[in-house]
Amino acid sequence: MTDTPSTETTSTEDSELTPEESGIARPNTKVLMIVGLVVLLVVLSAGAYLLGRSSSDSTASGSKSSSSTTLPTDMLGVALQLHQNGQLDQAVKAYESVLQTDPKNAYALYNLGQISQTRGDNAKAIVYYNDSLKSDPTLTFVIYNRSLAYRDTGKTDEAIAGLREVIKADPNSVGGLYNLGNLLIASGNVAEGTKLVDQAVKLDPTLKKAN
Helix, strand or coil: CCCCCCCCCCCCCCCCCCCHHHCCCCCCCCCCCCCCCCHHHHHHHHHHHCCCCCCEEEECCCCCCCCCCCCCCHHHHHHHHHHCCCCCCCCCCHHHHHHHHHCHHHHHHHHHHHHHHHHHCHHHHHHHHHHHHHHHHCCHHHHHHHHHHHCCCCCHHHHHHHHHHHHHCCCCHHHHHHHHHHHHCCCHHHHHHHHHHHHHHCHHHHHHHHH
């Protein structure tokens, strides 16, 4: 459960992505962080702050019913595998099957949003992210990805507000700090923006190459 280069890029065609950077969200009993995989793979990740992909912090699991009926968790496992393998059309159908029996499944909704976002349909992604957050408002990685989608649709105020939520929840979120800083600089708040970018670079010196 994903996870964003110039700060405006949303491509996810990098090679050698780790599971934590793959942008797929899975459910887990642990508290989910902004970056990582959630039963799992998960936002456009902190390792992916510049590209707009995400991730969360756990691994996939599924339960088998004693009957032949496929449970939402079983189908979610299938969807996650398809997603991780890059079979996105099939993954979308599998996530939609999850939602037929579990309409409020936050992870299926998030992952559908993530797929829409990587395909450039940010408006559709925002709808999925909003629905995911209605089911679980605590999923910071969803807020992070939604903020990037807001940014890429020109909704700067919404993007800034969302990224402020992200760094409030995780003051060391490199992606949150870096993207918020650059948005603030572009909006004319150079002092605060520069401070945040400097904080991000201090946490991840490789960002110097992007500046």
